[in-house]
Amino acid sequence: MNRFAFLLDRLSYEPRRNAKIRLMADYFRETPDPERGWALAALTGALSFRHAKPGMIRGLIMERTDPELFAMSYDYVGDLAETVALMWPGETRANRAPPLSEIVEGLHATAKLDLPKRLAAWLDALDETGRWALLKLITGSLRIGASARLAKTAVAALGESHKPDDVELVWPGLVPPYEDLFAWMEGRGERPFADDPAPFRPPMLAHPLEDADFRSFDPQAFVAEWKWDGIRVQASAGKDADGRHVARLWSRSGEDVSGAFPDLVEALTFDGAIDGELLILRDGRVQTFNVLQQRLNRKAVTPKLTAEFPAHIRAYDLLFEGGEDLRELPFSERRKRLEAFVAREANPRVDLSQIVSFEDWDGLAAARLDPASAGAGEDAAAVEGLMVKRHDSPYVVGRPKGLWFKWKHDPMTVDAVLMYAQRGHGKRSSFYSDYTFGVWTEDDEGEKLTPVGKAYFGFTDEELVELDRFVRKNTINRFGPVREVAHEREIGLVLEIAFEGIARSARHKSGVAMRFPRVARIRWDKPPHEADRLESLERLIEERENA
Template identity: 90%
Template sequence: MNRFAFLLDRLSYEPRRNAKIRLMAEYFRETPDPERGFALAALTGALSFRHAKAGLIRGLIMERVDPQLFAMSYDYVGDLAETVALMWPGETRANRTPPLSEIVEGLATTAKLDLPKRLAGWLDALDETGRWALLKLITGSLRVGATARLTKTAVATLGDGIKPDDVELVWPGLEPPYEDLFAWVEGRGDKPFAEDPAPFRPPMLAHPLEDSNFRAFDPAEFVAEWKWDGIRVQASAGTGTDGKHVARLWSRSGENVSGAFPDLVEALTFDGAIDGELLILREGRVQTFNVLQQRLNRKSVTPKLLAEFPAHIRAYDLLFDGGEDLREQPFEERRKRLEAFIAREDNPRVDLSPLVGFEDWDGLATARADPASAGAGEDAAAVEGLMVKRRDSAYVVGRPKGLWFKWKHDPMTVDAVMMYAQRGHGRRSSFYSDYTFGVWTADADGERLVPVGKAYFGFTDEELAELDRFVRKNTTNRFGPVREVTHTAEQGLVLEIAFEGIARSARHKSGVAMRFPRVARIRWDKPTAEADRLESLEALIAQKEAAG
């Protein structure tokens, strides 16, 4: 466990991508099975423990230190694992350090009532860094700057001529501690074969397309399609060796979301894999993302919910047709196969995302600005931009350069006043980096600010330091970890907030909800009294509703 903890510690302080890969590759090369396999699972987010949760950690530490002291320390540090690792009382009190494999298996198999005692024993046996790594493992938020893709890249370096994409392609169906994977990469075994009839295939991603750089490309080499305002999913279905048909719905990150959409999964009667957009379709018309949110992250789905929010897939690409892998074929060929596939299956829950005709980039820009007149029709309100794809592009894992581009609508903006601030996590745990912002409205008591959203990104490190200083110097009240920041008509700070969408929301105090808000600019120059009003956001919603 100490060796794994040392790796996490080194990764958390290493900013360079290639250096992170070298650190992980060295660990995988020198660490035996099954230890390295469980480390790989932890770094790729493949571990979860039913009974080991953050509440258990809080309970253990508050039995050993003053609860108020812990609350104050946690507020200051901002990270649960780091706070408990530093506050855990006493020196190491065991004559052995538990290996990572013992800890992972123990967390997975120990009964709920026995787990606190066992976890306390591990914490007693580890030093500060080891305790921190153990607690990070439990909370599931390592935050060491090593993505699953980067970790798989490190695994690929162990082999001769093996690419990260090769590891990605065999990853579906593999389980910790990945002994077959390491044996193949190191030349000691055969390439793993996934027997799952409905596995997740890693998706191909796009680069943002800016107005200033797309004209360097020949428009004749590209096709365009609408980018729908839903959730990118993969519908995978097939027949297993036992003769049973299996269908699953995967998110872009590989999470199995089938349980939240049983109506859609039941309709996936084909054999193959489709890349598409998850939408809510009512009477043949695509609903807004705000409507789709009513179906997301549901632990249970009622018949009423299924009837009111029918799930649908609008297909972009065909990855498998039966057992035939189409990913190496050019997009144009896959598109023809997809059209034939959709026509053949005639599935009311799956339809085809139409292509957008254009002759030059100016014509495509016109279509982007007015989807309704360019073929999107009544669904125009659910279009968030365009996808621009090379005609000859294979379906390549990751985000390859020059093949796929996303050209989203220009974001909407609002000038809002910072009202509250809270510390971030990970390397931002010492900074007030999460901001609640509001706009002006009027009621019987006069003018007041009403919160309309939260933002925690969109600024540089230098700007974050400036914002943090402002919060500390202008705090007027505290509510646990949250600071109330000066926000009057005479004093305060205006932030220009960019966002992708806006809709009515009964769950929010203001009655509006923004999608993907982020700080676009710090308006040091603008008086708080001149910030925008709630009425302007409500007018924007009304305008969108009238258009869509």
């Protein structure tokens, strides 16, 4: 465990991508099985523990320290694992530090009632860094600046001829501690074989398209289609070894979301794999993302829910058909196969993403600004931009340059007043970096600010320091870890908030919900009383509904 803790500690302080890869590759090269396999599972987010939860950690530390002192320390530090690791009393009280494999197996096998005692024993046996790593492992939020893709890149570096995409392609069929994967990478074994009839295939992603980019490209080399405001999914289906039909719905990150959409999975009767957008269709019209959210993250899926929010796939690409891998074919050929596939299947739950006609880049820019007039029709309000793809592009894992681009609508903006702030986590635990903002409304008591959203990104490190300083100097009240910031008509700070979408929401006090809000600009030049009113957001919603 100490070696894994040292790796996490080094990664958390290392800003350079290639250096992070070297650190992980060295660890995988020098660490035996199964330790390195469990480490890889932790780095890629493949571990979860049913009984080990943050509440258990809080209970343990409050038994051993003053609860008020813990609350104050946690408020100051902002990170549960770091706070408990530093506050855990006493020196190391064991002759050996437990290996990572023992901890993982123990977290899986120990009964819920026995787990607090066992966790306390592990914490007693580890130093501060080891305790921090153990608690990060349990909470599932490593926050060390190393993505799953980066960890797989480090695994590929163990072999002389392997690429990260090689790891991605076999990854869906693997299970921790990945001994067969490491054997293949090091030339000691064969390529792992996956017999899953409905596996996940890692997706191809796009780069944002800027004006300076596409003006240098030949428009005749590209094709465009609408980018729908839903959730990117992969529908995969086939027959298992016993001849039974198996169908699954995967998220873009490879999470099996079939259980949340049983009505859609039941309709996947084909043999193949489709890349598309998950949408809600009512009477043939695409609904807004806010409507789709009613189906997301539901623990119970009732017949009433599936009837009221019928799930649908709008197909972008065809990856497999009847056991044939189509990903090496150019997009133009895959598109022809997709059109024939959708027409042949005639599945009411699957339709075809529309191709957008254009002669030159100016024509495509006009279509982006007015989807309704460019063929999107009544569904224009559910279009969030364009996908621009080379005719000859194969379906490549990851985000290759020059093949696929996304050209989203310009974000909407609103000037809002900073009302509350809270410390961030990890490297931001010392800064007030999570902000609640509001706009003006009026009732019988006069004008007041109503919260409309939260934002925690969009600003630079230098701007974060300025924002943190403002919060500390202008705090007027505290509610646990949250600071209330002065926000009167003449005293306060205005933030220009950019967001991708907006819709009505009965769950929010303001009645509106923003999608992906972020701080676009700090308006030091604007007094709070000139910030926007709630009516301006309601007008945006009306415009989208009437589009």
